[in-house]
Amino acid sequence: xxxxxxxxxxxxxxxxxxxxxxxxxxxxxxxxxxxxxxxxxxxxxxxxxxxxxxxxxxxxxxxxxxxxxxxxxxxxxxxxxxxxxxxxxxxxxxxxxxxxxxxxxxxxxxxxxxxxxxxxxxxxxxxxxxxxxxxxxxxxxxxxxxxxxxxxxxxxxxxxxxxxxxxxxxxxxxxxxxxxxxxxxxxxxxxxxxxxxxxxxxxxxxxxxxxxxxxxxxxxxxxxxxxxxxxxxxxxxxxxxxxxxxxxxxxxxxxxxxxxxxxxxxxxxxxxxxxxxxxxxxxxxxxxxxxxxxxxxxxxxxxxxxxxxxxxxxxxxxxxxxxxxxxxxxxxxxxxxxxxxxxxxxxxxxxxxxxxxxxxxxxxxxxxxxxxxxxxxxxxxxxxxxxxxxxxxxxxxxxxxxxxxxxxxxxxxxxxxxxxxxxxxxxxxxxxxxxxxxxxxxxxxxxxxxxxxxxxxxxxxxxxxxxxxxxxxxxxxxxxxxxxxxxxxxxxxxxxxxxxxxxxxx
Amino acid sequence: xxxxxxxxxxxxxxxxxxxxxxxxxxxxxxxxxxxxxxxxxxxxxxxxxxxxxxxxxxxxxxxxxxxxxxxxxxxxxxxxxxxxxxxxxxxxxxxxxxxxxxxxxxxxxxxxxxxxxxxxxxxxxxxxxxxxxxxxxxxxxxxxxxxxxxxxxxxxxxxxxxxxxxxxxxxxxxxxxxxxxxxxxxxxxxxxxxxxxxxxxxxxxxxxxxxxxxxxxxxxxxxxxxxxxxxxxxxxxxxxxxxxxxxxxxxxxxxxxxxxxxxxxxxxxxxxxxxxxxxxxxxxxxxxxxxxxxxxxxxxxxxxxxxxxxxxx
Numbered sequence: 001x002x003x004x005x006x007x008x009x010x011x012x013x014x015x016x017x018x019x020x021x022x023x024x025x026x027x028x029x030x031x032x033x034x035x036x037x038x039x040x041x042x043x044x045x046x047x048x049x050x051x052x053x054x055x056x057x058x059x060x061x062x063x064x065x066x067x068x069x070x071x072x073x074x075x076x077x078x079x080x081x082x083x084x085x086x087x088x089x090x091x092x093x094x095x096x097x098x099x100x101x102x103x104x105x106x107x108x109x110x111x112x113x114x115x116x117x118x119x120x121x122x123x124x125x126x127x128x129x130x131x132x133x134x135x136x137x138x139x140x141x142x143x144x145x146x147x148x149x150x151x152x153x154x155x156x157x158x159x160x161x162x163x164x165x166x167x168x169x170x171x172x173x174x175x176x177x178x179x180x181x182x183x184x185x186x187x188x189x190x191x192x193x194x195x196x197x198x199x200x201x202x203x204x205x206x207x208x209x210x211x212x213x214x215x216x217x218x219x220x221x222x223x224x225x226x227x228x229x230x231x232x233x234x235x236x237x238x239x240x241x242x243x244x245x246x247x248x249x250x251x252x253x254x255x256x257x258x259x260x261x262x263x264x265x266x267x268x269x270x271x272x273x274x275x276x277x278x279x280x281x282x283x284x285x286x287x288x289x290x291x292x293x294x295x296x297x298x299x300x301x302x303x304x305x306x307x308x309x310x311x312x313x314x315x316x317x318x319x320x321x322x323x324x325x326x327x328x329x330x331x332x333x334x335x336x337x338x339x340x341x342x343x344x345x346x347x348x349x350x351x352x353x354x355x356x357x358x359x360x361x362x363x364x365x366x367x368x369x370x371x372x373x374x375x376x377x378x379x380x381x382x383x384x385x386x387x388x389x390x391x392x393x394x395x396x397x398x399x400x401x402x403x404x405x406x407x408x409x410x411x412x413x414x415x416x417x418x419x420x421x422x423x424x425x426x427x428x429x430x431x432x433x434x435x436x437x438x439x440x441x442x443x444x445x446x447x448x449x450x451x452x453x454x455x456x457x458x459x460x461x462x463x464x465x466x467x468x469x470x471x472x473x474x475x476x477x478x479x480x481x482x483x484x485x486x487x488x489x490x491x492x493x494x495x496x497x498x499x500x501x502x503x504x505x506x
Numbered sequence: 507x508x509x510x511x512x513x514x515x516x517x518x519x520x521x522x523x524x525x526x527x528x529x530x531x532x533x534x535x536x537x538x539x540x541x542x543x544x545x546x547x548x549x550x551x552x553x554x555x556x557x558x559x560x561x562x563x564x565x566x567x568x569x570x571x572x573x574x575x576x577x578x579x580x581x582x583x584x585x586x587x588x589x590x591x592x593x594x595x596x597x598x599x600x601x602x603x604x605x606x607x608x609x610x611x612x613x614x615x616x617x618x619x620x621x622x623x624x625x626x627x628x629x630x631x632x633x634x635x636x637x638x639x640x641x642x643x644x645x646x647x648x649x650x651x652x653x654x655x656x657x658x659x660x661x662x663x664x665x666x667x668x669x670x671x672x673x674x675x676x677x678x679x680x681x682x683x684x685x686x687x688x689x690x691x692x693x694x695x696x697x698x699x700x701x702x703x704x705x706x707x708x709x710x711x712x713x714x715x716x717x718x719x720x721x722x723x724x725x726x727x728x729x730x731x732x733x734x735x736x737x738x739x740x741x742x743x744x745x746x747x748x749x750x751x752x753x754x755x756x757x758x759x760x761x762x763x764x765x766x767x768x769x770x771x772x773x774x775x776x777x778x779x780x781x782x783x784x785x786x787x788x789x790x791x792x793x794x795x796x797x798x799x800x801x802x803x804x805x806x807x808x809x810x811x812x813x814x815x816x817x818x819x
Binding site: 334338351353354355364366369376419 | 685690696706764
């Protein structure tokens with residue numbers, strides 16, 4: 001067996017309430033491209049963070065060239081020859097390419113004690129040539145580069161650093177590099193990656209199965225924090241990999257399907273021809289009372305922006321939104337909320353909660369006006385309202401005065417849902433309602449969602465996994481590249497299989 | 507359901523206050539004399555009024571650098587109007603201070619200028635206006651001494667200025683604890699993005715927070731110029747940093763969302779005691795700033811709840 005460049009051995013990692021990785025074994029060998037695929041929440045990003053030293057594993061170990069490595073952080077990882085190109089990029093946009101390439105490692109360019117811009121530019125030019133950008137002026141400000149050029153600069157930086165530290169055959173990790181690229185840029189990237197194989201090993205993470213199948217020498221499928229399969233290029237088919245990603249656990253009841261009730265007949269929300277330039281267009285939706293519609297699609301499919309337009313945090317360019325027959329125009333979330341549309345955001349800590357405040361304050365946030373007795377707030381009504389919704393939503397908290405920061409993810413999510421229910425919304429958008437929540441709390445949230453639908457609230461949901469989308473929803477609206485590609489009913493007892501759907505998504 | 511009792515910043519602030527009182531009393535027993543206690547409480551009243559205003563803005567995550575200039579302008583206008591307007595001049599200068607704060611709020615929330623810049627600019631404007639009104643110090647006309655008894659007088663053993671301080675404290679306390687505005691200020695300081703997405707009226711709350719800050723500064727300016735029987739364009743200059751010190755020493759985070767008016771009361775007591783105690787125990791006037799500076803840093807180090815704040819700037 002060849003000596004691996006970068007290896008994870010039985011790596012395990014748990015966050016409060018969630019086991020993100022359960023003993024993952026993964027090895028990257030010299031001069032290969034290893035593709036890593038998995039659904040959202042399968043543990044890909046946790047694994048990446050551990051491989052570059054952003055997180056420490058709870059169990060297992062990381063090996064670099066066969067030797068056990070304790071990575072104290074990304075800087076230590078780069079010294080050991082492991083570097084990562086982040087999805088959102090981590091260059092400084094206000095500096096030039098050369099400045100970025102040599103950031104914090106300018107010692108070699110000193111002349112008479114001062115930095116020589118000319119030497120930096122010359123070296124930067126050589127580095128850019130190596131990644132196929134010989135005509136790019138190294139003095140260009142990074143903010144002016146295209147997404148693909150930025151990626152190349154990041155790759156060039158990692159290669160340069162590994163040479164600086166005397167590492168041969170460094171391991172490069174690319175996290176969903178193609179999501180920000182145009183088709184022709186993807187081809188260029190793949191060209192360069194295939195050439196880079198001569199001098200580096202590449203761990204390539206992507207949602208897009210065709211791309212992985214085309215590029216990778218081997219493919220690792222991650223599922224629920226474990227390696228579900230390790231395939232060679234020849235063995236893998238899109239459908240087979242998709243099957244592995246989704247898994248086979250559809251036998252038992254999921255998502256409280258038996259509680260699914262038939263939606264009402266009258267439309268609560270009607271959306272016609274909604275569009276936002278460059279994001280999505282011609283989006284239409286008819287949401288009935290008590291109906292759960294799931295928007296399904298990859299990152300960049302436009303589903304996130306649709307939800308932002310519905311909840312008022314973005315203004316659509318075209319189309320109409322009708323709420324119970326009345327035409328709506330939302331200038332801000334305030335308008336949407338006043339009309340009865342709430343949104344439980346994906347990013348609980350930054351958008352859903354004030355974690356430094358207590359449970360009661362967070363639950364009462366939207367209904368302060370109702371809790372006033374005269375000009376002043378009534379502490380008694382505040383307690384009553386918060387207490388009622390804590391009970392109703394099964395929030396497990398030591399007291400109403402407990403800071404939300406001290407609750408588990410599941411209970412924090414219940415607080416956010418409680419906040420919106422207290423405001424008596426008619427339409428609730430749930431953006432990944434079970435993200436980062438353990439299994440038990442997930443089930444309670446599923447039950448809660450069922451009860452909401454049964455009580456006549458209409459829901460638009462986007463879930464962590466396809467199974468969850470199918471399990472919870474009455475109807476799937478599948479989006480791809482900004483358009484609806486399929487509208488699929490998911491009645492109780494006759495749910496489609498994820499395999500029927502995944503072809504439309506990827 | 508009750509939360510387990512745990513040590514909070516406010517408890518540490520209180521302990522610090524008591525420790526300072528004990529320390530200064532050991533340094534010179536006359537520190538606790540009735541006369542000195544009255545002196546301290548009178549200066550606390552000014553610090554409290556301006557600090558209560560400042561804390562409203564700091565809770566939103568902003569800062570108000572114009573409070574000193576509002577105090578100065580208020581003192582000048584107050585002395586000018588005491589003759590012609592009599593007791594109405596109280597209302598006139600309260601309105602001016604509140605309006606100046608409101609304008610700050612509009613600049614920050616409508617023009618989207620960071621509060622640091624907006625109030626820095628505003629303080630220059632207000633000081634200039636005060637100079638243009640009167641470059642020379644003004645003193646209260648003899649006829650107005652009776653009107654100033656509203657601040658300088660006594661009700662038995664109780665100084666009127668204490669009653670003013672208590673009244674102002676109650677106004678701010680009720681506003682913060684029992685109104686939607688006070689809550690919104692706290693919410694937006696704790697998480698502005700969430701507050702926006704939850705449809706809270708954050709622009710309005712921010713504007714009103716600045717108006718309250720202007721109001722607090724106006725009260726402080728009235729008390730200061732009344733006790734000195736004079737007004738001039740630099741009278742409030744030292745209160746910009748003092749007001750911020752009062753807020754942070756009380757344990758309110760500069761990043762907003764944590765702390766409040768009760769913390770500020772304790773902060774004002776601590777600052778009043780430090781200011782006075784350093785003189786009473788005989789520390790050289792020129793060395794006092796050293797002690798003051800060190801004590802403020804220590805006070806913040808022990809009171810500020812850093813657990814809630816990830817990034818210190």
